[in-house]
Amino acid sequence: MKTILVIDDEPTVRTLAKHILQSKGYNTIEAATGSEAIQAVFDNLGGIDGVVSDTQLQKHEEDVLGYYLWEIIGPYCGNNVVATSGTMSNKHRAAWKRVGAKAILEKPYSIQDLDEALQRFD
Numbered sequence: 725m726k727t728i729l730v731i732d733d734e735p736t737v738r739t740l741a742k743h744i745l746q747s748k749g750y751n752t753i754e755a756a757t758g759s760e761a762i763q764a765v766f767d768n769l770g771g772i773d774g775v776v777s778d779t780q781l782q783k784h785e786e787d788v789l790g791y792y793l794w795e796i797i798g799p800y801c802g803n804n805v806v807a808t809s810g811t812m813s814n815k816h817r818a819a820w821k822r823v824g825a826k827a828i829l830e831k832p833y834s835i836q837d838l839d840e841a842l843q844r845f846d
Contacts, residue, residue, distance in 0.1 A: 726773040727751040774804030804845040
């Protein structure tokens with residue numbers, strides 16, 4: 725069973741993503757901040773198969789955000805990420821594509837959209 729790290733600062737969105745993933749047979753780990761995500765990755769080295777990440781986390785002191793976060797944790801997560809956002813400029817969309825996002829989903833995303841995006845994971 726694959727394990728997916730869900731990174732989103734909105735508890736409702738994070739919980740919904742967790743339930744969708746679990747209904748599709750994935751294990752999940754949750755993080756609300758970039759710092760929590762980094763800690764989760766290093767607490768589970770080799771055990772995270774992919775990430776579903778909000779691209780615009782609220783900034784917390786000394787936090788790492790967006791695709792900079794992905795550059796840090798990506799190699800430890802099979803370089804599999806689905807980037808999610810309520811709004812995303814073309815500039816940010818291009819940056820996520822450059823760092824290897826398998827899919828970019830606009831919120832609210834459907835169960836089918838998330839499932840199809842996860843099928844792109846290695």
